[in-house]
Amino acid sequence: xxxxxxxxxxxxxxxxxxxxxxxxxxxxxxxxxxxxxxxxxxxxxxxxxxxxxxxxxxxxxxxxxxxxxxxxxxxxxxxxxxxxxxxxxxxxxxxxxxxxxxxxxxxxxxxxxxxxxxxxxxxxxxxxxxxxxxxxxxxxxxxxxxxxxxxxxxxxxxxxxxxxxxxxxxxxxxxxxxxxxxxxxxxxxxxxxxxxxxxxxxxxxxxxxxxxxxxxxxxxxxxxxxxxxxxxxxxxxxxxxxxxxxxxxxxxxxxxxxxxxxxxxxxxxxxxxxxxxxxxxxxxxxxxxxxxxxxxxxxxxxxxxxxxxxxxxxxxxxxxxxxxxxxxxxxxxxxxxxxxxxxxxxxxxxxxxxxxxxxxxxxxxxxxxxxxxxxxxxxxxxxxxxxxxxxxxxxxxxxxxxxxxxxxxxxxxxxxxxxxxxxxxxxxxxxxxxxxxxxxxxxxxxxxxxxxxxxxxxxxxxxxxxxxxxxxxxxxxxxxxxxxxxxxxxxxxxxxxxxxxxxxxxxxxxxxxxxxxxxxxxxxxxxxxxxxxxxxxxxxxxxxxxxxxxxxxxxxxxxxxx
Amino acid sequence: xxxxxxxxxxxxxxxxxxxxxxxxxxxxxxxxxxxxxxxxxxxxxxxxxxxxxxxxxxxxxxxxxxxxxxxxxxxxxxxxxxxxxxxxxxxxxxxxxxxxxxxxxxxxxxxxxxxxxxxxxxxxxxxxxxxxxxxxxxxxxxxxxxxxxxxxxxxxxxxxxxxxxxxxxxxxxxxxxxxxxxxxxxxxxxxxxxxxxxxxxxxxxxxxxxxxxxxxxxxxxxxxxxxxxxxxxxxxxxxxxxxxxxxxxxxxxxxxxxxxxxxxxxxxxxxxxxxxxxxxxxxxxxxxxxxxxxxxxxxxxxxxxxxx
Numbered sequence: 043x044x045x046x047x048x049x050x051x052x053x054x055x056x057x058x059x060x061x062x063x064x065x066x067x068x069x070x071x072x073x074x075x076x077x078x079x080x081x082x083x084x085x086x087x088x089x090x091x092x093x094x095x096x097x098x099x100x101x102x103x104x105x106x107x108x109x110x111x112x113x114x115x116x117x118x119x120x121x122x123x124x125x126x127x128x129x130x131x132x133x134x135x136x137x138x139x140x141x142x143x144x145x146x147x148x149x150x151x152x153x154x155x156x157x158x159x160x161x162x163x164x165x166x167x168x169x170x171x172x173x174x175x176x177x178x179x180x181x182x183x184x185x186x187x188x189x190x191x192x193x194x195x196x197x198x199x200x201x202x203x204x205x206x207x208x209x210x211x212x213x214x215x216x217x218x219x220x221x222x223x224x225x226x227x228x229x230x231x232x233x234x235x236x237x238x239x240x241x242x243x244x245x246x247x248x249x250x251x252x253x254x255x256x257x258x259x260x261x262x263x264x265x266x267x268x269x270x271x272x273x274x275x276x277x278x279x280x281x282x283x284x285x286x287x288x289x290x291x292x293x294x295x296x297x298x299x300x301x302x303x304x305x306x307x308x309x310x311x312x313x314x315x316x317x318x319x320x321x322x323x324x325x326x327x328x329x330x331x332x333x334x335x336x337x338x339x340x341x342x343x344x345x346x347x348x349x350x351x352x353x354x355x356x357x358x359x360x361x362x363x364x365x366x367x368x369x370x371x372x373x374x375x376x377x378x379x380x381x382x383x384x385x386x387x388x389x390x391x392x393x394x395x396x397x398x399x400x401x402x403x404x405x406x407x408x409x410x411x412x413x414x415x416x417x418x419x420x421x422x423x424x425x426x427x428x429x430x431x432x433x434x435x436x437x438x439x440x441x442x443x444x445x446x447x448x449x450x451x452x453x454x455x456x457x458x459x460x461x462x463x464x465x466x467x468x469x470x471x472x473x474x475x476x477x478x479x480x481x482x483x484x485x486x487x488x489x490x491x492x493x494x495x496x497x498x499x500x501x502x503x504x505x506x507x508x509x510x511x512x513x514x515x516x517x518x519x520x521x522x523x524x525x526x527x528x529x530x531x532x533x534x535x536x537x538x539x540x541x542x543x544x545x546x547x548x549x550x551x552x553x554x555x556x557x558x559x560x561x562x563x564x565x566x567x568x569x570x571x572x573x574x575x576x577x578x579x580x581x582x583x584x585x586x587x588x589x590x591x592x593x594x595x596x597x598x599x600x601x602x603x604x
Numbered sequence: 605x606x607x608x609x610x611x612x613x614x615x616x617x618x619x620x621x622x623x624x625x626x627x628x629x630x631x632x633x634x635x636x637x638x639x640x641x642x643x644x645x646x647x648x649x650x651x652x653x654x655x656x657x658x659x660x661x662x663x664x665x666x667x668x669x670x671x672x673x674x675x676x677x678x679x680x681x682x683x684x685x686x687x688x689x690x691x692x693x694x695x696x697x698x699x700x701x702x703x704x705x706x707x708x709x710x711x712x713x714x715x716x717x718x719x720x721x722x723x724x725x726x727x728x729x730x731x732x733x734x735x736x737x738x739x740x741x742x743x744x745x746x747x748x749x750x751x752x753x754x755x756x757x758x759x760x761x762x763x764x765x766x767x768x769x770x771x772x773x774x775x776x777x778x779x780x781x782x783x784x785x786x787x788x789x790x791x792x793x794x795x796x797x798x799x800x801x802x803x804x805x806x807x808x809x810x811x812x813x814x815x816x817x818x819x820x821x822x823x824x825x826x827x828x829x830x831x832x833x834x835x836x837x838x839x840x841x842x843x844x845x846x847x848x849x850x851x852x853x854x855x856x857x858x859x860x861x862x863x864x865x866x867x868x869x870x871x872x873x874x875x876x877x878x879x880x881x882x883x884x885x886x887x888x889x890x891x892x893x894x895x896x897x898x899x900x901x902x903x904x905x906x907x908x909x910x911x912x
Contacts, residue, residue, distance in 0.1 A: 406885075
């Protein structure tokens with residue numbers, strides 16, 4: 043059903059509750075509703091119409107409209123339609139009905155909205171902090187426009203701690219993370235374990251939240267942000283940079299030249315290749331099969347090298363600018379890339395055969411970390427996790443961008459919903475990626491790489507972009523603004539949705555399967571913020587605060603006599 | 605002084621020296637071959653010696669819940685490995701072969717696993733406790749296999765004396781030695797578990813339990829524990845050769861001696877190959893696997909009882 047018909051149906055059902063709507067093109071629909079009916083509209087869209095929940099965007103719109111803005115994004119994948127259900131809240135009473143009850147996938151996004159913009163989701167049943175550190179003062183919301191980007195609260199309370207729930211009866215607590223050999227990103231899972239069986243868990247993450255959105259909205263410019271965006275992820279950075287520029291381009295109604303779109307597609311697929319190869323290697327390492335881990339990395343290396351030759355960097359490609367790309371793929375590079383792909387395909391088929399026939403790996407992954415169709419729907423899971431459960435979604439086909447509408451590829455699915463199916467989906471996606479790159483290289487015509495953008499970008503326009511990252515849909519939402527930077531830029535990485543389902547995936551399975559179930563988490567870095575010393579003689583425990591440590595580190599050593 | 609005693613002491617020292625010198629070498633060979641299988645260059649073969657030296661030179665940190673128990677566990681593990689070295693023939697007759705019987709051997713072998721349990725309990729962290737419970741389950745499932753192997757030998761040899769059992773006695777029946785052959789298969793299939801290597805390194809499982817029972821060990825104590833584990837590989841290989849692969853040992857020094865170590869090296873290669881081509885089993889999968897082997901072993905025991 044196209045956007046217009048959707049809008050008419052919604053208007054018929056909800057009447058005057060639909061205040062106004064905007065249809066920038068066939069694939070986008072923005073609907074403004076009354077705050078009081080937001081919950082009902084979202085329930086109808088999610089439950090009756092079967093839309094997939096994407097994310098929630100909250101913004102401080104007070105300098106422009108005098109109100110707060112809340113937007114719930116949904117996707118009608120079969121109709122190629124991205125829909126925003128928006129509402130404006132009065133500046134003096136930033137409260138809105140929570141949709142968590144009807145849309146369980148919105149759990150985190152609403153908590154984030156409460157933390158960062160200070161909009162209270164009324165009726166949310168798990169209102170603990172998500173993003174802000176525990177010691178952050180309650181009344182400061184960093185994404186509000188009156189909070190400076192470099193604000194450091196004077197009343198930061200070092201002693202405040204996250205309150206976890208009580209473990210179920212008969213269970214012991216096994217802390218998993220923030221530091222664990224298979225958890226490269228600091229995140230804490232408090233596992234409730236009965237013998238070897240995990241009965242439940244509670245999550246506390248966001249320990250290295252970097253405030254990237256705030257930085258972009260306050261001090262960076264449109265064309266600087268792609269460089270920041272690709273640093274969001276350590277593996278699939280190009281995805282974020284493409285998603286951001288596409289959102290801006292869609293807001294400003296710009297269309298980059300065809301050759302730029304092909305080059306974006308090629309680099310996105312190169313990135314998918316290296317990411318999937320990395321994942322297969324790590325998954326094997328987690329189950330103790332180091333030989334395949336090493337072989338995966340050996341096979342992956344030429345992909346990294348060719349990416350470096352094209353862009354000057356193995357990982358952060360610095361590819362995108364608004365309206366085009368920076369790097370050209372000339373005939374010589376094309377031949378080189380084709381050579382790498384040929385070698386990769388042959389070797390990868392051998393690996394896939396070896397893994398597919400390995401009873402040992404199969405035993406460790408079959409039926410482990412199951413996310414079935416119901417969980418995929420309720421938690422709005424994306425990417426290989428959804429496809430492994432037989433849910434046939436892929437933004438490359440459903441919301442075509444760059445050159446994906448012009449190439450032929452298969453969306454790989456499986457139906458087990460377990461780790462084994464995910465492995466199989468990812469392994470076969472590698473072959474599809476190789477096919478896509480080959481088609482792009484063959485079809486690409488000579489032409490400019492960059493669109494001339496003579497005028498300033500118009501302010502106050504909305505742009506949405508969903509890009510299929512190796513881990514699933516990466517969704518970016520941009521509201522264009524003044525002074526050459528967006529007013530609001532919201533990023534939702536695929537792991538944001540997928541991680542929310544981990545507690546359900548690991549429940550009632552063995553502790554040994556925890557790591558492989560969690561296996562698809564992206565690597566990241568962290569820094570220590572405090573440490574403990576114990577006075578052995580008195581047994582007294584002293585916790586050093588960050589401040590004290592800094593002072594201690596800066597203190598000059600006593601003068602040594604000459 | 606009694607010349608027999610001197611020979612006994614000299615033999616014991618020789619065996620201990622062999623184990624201590626060869627254990628890191630075997631480890632080095634393992635690493636090198638694993639690297640070859642994984643398309644890597646790998647560390648030099650002598651690297652494990654340096655690793656041990658480096659660890660031994662580090663500060664001895666006492667962490668974990670009961671440091672005294674941890675010290676005790678590691679020393680016991682190392683000492684039991686050394687005692688075993690004197691009880692097992694390594695190309696020559698076992699130096700202390702007359703000092704005990706097969707039952708003693710079984711006890712001391714089990715002591716190695718008990719030390720791991722003690723270490724895990726002493727560390728007191730959740731991960732070490734999970735590792736300990738896994739180690740305990742593995743021990744309960746695994747030790748009977750070894751006991752039956754010894755028993756089959758003892759039944760055929762009509763003796764529990766070490767020198768009578770540890771000379772390929774499992775084949776000591778007229779006709780086809782069915783019980784011995786079944787036990788050979790069983791012990792070969794469970795061998796990586798006895799030396800705690802992939803796919804049976806479940807109790808330590810670096811990517812799940814962060815080395816489990818060893819999580820609180822560092823410096824010299826870790827060096828000793830690692831050394832004891834390396835020694836375990838040598839000793840178990842020697843035991844396996846003595847029980848199941850006696851051929852060529854009768855050739856006398858030095859040919860028989862060389863032949864013995866060559867056979868041990870082949871076993872080490874086998875363990876390496878299995879470790880490099882398998883994923884780790886989950887504890888329940890491993891126990892099921894051991895249970896099947898145990899069933900086969902019991903059949904072998906019954907066969908042995910009937911003289912086959």
